[in-house]
Amino acid sequence: MVTTTAGVMEQRVEGFPRHLLKDPSLLKTENFVGGEFVSGDSGSFAVFNPATNEEIARVSSFGKEETRKAIEAASLSFMSWKKSTPSNRSDVLRKWYEAINENAEDLSAIMTLEQGKPLAEALGEVRYGASYVDWFSGEAVRSSGGYMDLDNRRAMLIRQPVGVCAAITPWNFPVAMITRKAAAAIAAGCTFVVKPAEATPLTALALAELARRAGIPAGVFNVICGSNPKEIGLELSTNPSVKKITFTGSTNVGKILLEQSASTVKRACMELGGLAPLIVLEDADLKKAAVQTVANKTRNGGQTCISANRIFVHKSVADSFVSELEEIMKPMKVGNGVDSGVVVGPLINAAAVEKVKSHVDDAVSKGAEVVLGGKHLTELGENFYAPTILKNVSMDSLFCCEETFGPVLAVIPFENEDEIIERANDTDFGLASYVFTESLSKAMRIGEALESGMVGINSTALSDARAPFGGIKQSGMGTEGGPTGIHEYQNLKYVCFAADS
Numbered sequence: 001m002v003t004t005t006a007g008v009m010e011q012r013v014e015g016f017p018r019h020l021l022k023d024p025s026l027l028k029t030e031n032f033v034g035g036e037f038v039s040g041d042s043g044s045f046a047v048f049n050p051a052t053n054e055e056i057a058r059v060s061s062f063g064k065e066e067t068r069k070a071i072e073a074a075s076l077s078f079m080s081w082k083k084s085t086p087s088n089r090s091d092v093l094r095k096w097y098e099a100i101n102e103n104a105e106d107l108s109a110i111m112t113l114e115q116g117k118p119l120a121e122a123l124g125e126v127r128y129g130a131s132y133v134d135w136f137s138g139e140a141v142r143s144s145g146g147y148m149d150l151d152n153r154r155a156m157l158i159r160q161p162v163g164v165c166a167a168i169t170p171w172n173f174p175v176a177m178i179t180r181k182a183a184a185a186i187a188a189g190c191t192f193v194v195k196p197a198e199a200t201p202l203t204a205l206a207l208a209e210l211a212r213r214a215g216i217p218a219g220v221f222n223v224i225c226g227s228n229p230k231e232i233g234l235e236l237s238t239n240p241s242v243k244k245i246t247f248t249g250s251t252n253v254g255k256i257l258l259e260q261s262a263s264t265v266k267r268a269c270m271e272l273g274g275l276a277p278l279i280v281l282e283d284a285d286l287k288k289a290a291v292q293t294v295a296n297k298t299r300n301g302g303q304t305c306i307s308a309n310r311i312f313v314h315k316s317v318a319d320s321f322v323s324e325l326e327e328i329m330k331p332m333k334v335g336n337g338v339d340s341g342v343v344v345g346p347l348i349n350a351a352a353v354e355k356v357k358s359h360v361d362d363a364v365s366k367g368a369e370v371v372l373g374g375k376h377l378t379e380l381g382e383n384f385y386a387p388t389i390l391k392n393v394s395m396d397s398l399f400c401c402e403e404t405f406g407p408v409l410a411v412i413p414f415e416n417e418d419e420i421i422e423r424a425n426d427t428d429f430g431l432a433s434y435v436f437t438e439s440l441s442k443a444m445r446i447g448e449a450l451e452s453g454m455v456g457i458n459s460t461a462l463s464d465a466r467a468p469f470g471g472i473k474q475s476g477m478g479t480e481g482g483p484t485g486i487h488e489y490q491n492l493k494y495v496c497f498a499a500d501s
């Protein structure tokens with residue numbers, strides 16, 4: 001590995017509008033390993049602005065060998081970090097939290113330019129991502145074990161860091177999906193190597209620079225980027241020094257990582273795909289339900305795992321509900337996330353647009369009606385798709401079997417409330433579900449019967465650092481954030497003492 005020169009750095013961010021940053025030194029194009037920004041021997045790859053498809057930077061690409069060296073750096077650093085005190089870990093996380101918040105506007109600008117979400121929303125994500133660091137700064141000193149009286153023996157239960165943790169994170173939340181894993185690992189005394197998505201390395205590298213400034217010791221937090229995710233993923237999931245693998249992304253990739261990590265029996269936390277049902281019962285407050293539904297489907301342009309893919313609405317209120325949705329969605333401005341007033345940005349790339357188009361076309365061919373949108377907005381650029389409402393979507397449409405990842409509301413009418421749980425659960429996925437009703441007993445009954453890790457009752461705002469985030473079935477295993485998030489990075493050890501009288 002060689003450290004690159006400032007001249008190379010300048011060339012690598014030629015296309016980036018640096019005037020948008022208060023502190024352009026946050027823009028990094030080398031990977032962060034052992035406390036230094038370094039490049040490897042595997043060339044570089046381009047980062048594009050999804051709003052314009054312009055190249056904004058070239059980032060150093062790592063392959064298998066460089067990944068192995070990053071794991072070695074994390075292993076070396078684990079030898080001392082595991083002995084750090086909880087207060088020490090809490091303090092450095094607090095400094096990282098403060099640094100993220102102080103640089104929140106720059107982080108948001110970097111995120112919008114490489115990911116596309118509107119600036120205000122990017123700022124919201126930075127604050128949300130920082131809240132995980134805040135939360136785990138507190139958890140570092142709160143996490144404790146236990147004690148049991150076993151008659152003639154005593155049991156001490158202690159929590160110890162699992163070791164080097166490897167993470168693979170997605171492009172849809174370039175800050176929050178890193179911080180909710182990294183902060184938990186660091187709080188537990190683990191060291192961490194993260195491979196961010198190829199589309200969003202710049203935000204991850206800016207987080208690394210802030211971690212360095214915050215005094216997170218060298219090798220505790222490492223960021224490795226690369227244009228060959230399979231090669232890096234294989235090394236991360238098979239290297240025996242890695243003791244835990246954590247991934248947010250598709251179910252298919254999650255299965256591959258689980259299979260690969262089985263040979264060294266790694267612990268795993270998988271946040272995989274979803275196909276969230278959102279159920280609007282006859283007695284729901286339709287206005288409130290519509291506000292929440294649109295917020296859920298336009299957050300990050302519908303590109304979230306907890307986005308409602310199937311919107312089941314009781315037949316008797318379906319038309320009124322669709323009118324409420326239309327009233328909210330129609331005025332939403334679509335465009336480049338840096339432009340003022342824009343609330344829906346581009347999708348991540350042309351393939352994402354193609355997928356959304358194919359879902360809409362499929363539903364329409366099976367009888368759905370387009371109430372709003374239903375168009376590729378080519379006049380804005382290659383990656384824009386109009387906020388869309390479809391009604392009378394049928395159960396055999398692609399919306400009912402594949403995650404769409406776009407700003408499309410697929411409204412499916414239903415008549416029989418007793419069948420709705422079965423219809424909602426008729427999927428291999430189980431991440432999030434939502435129910436809208438004014439009846440407490442229905443909310444309780446349906447909320448408990450839905451097969452998903454998270455259920456929103458009259459709310460779609462599930463995401464919160466203080467609450468456990470995670471799915472069941474093929475949506476994954478383990479939970480992140482909340483009171484148990486740190487446990488994912490700890491081994492629970494039982495120490496037995498003889499207690500002869």
Ligand code: SIN
Nearest residue numbers: 172173304305306463
């Ligand atoms: C996602 O995984 O797509 C959603 C993340 C969140 O809401 O925290």
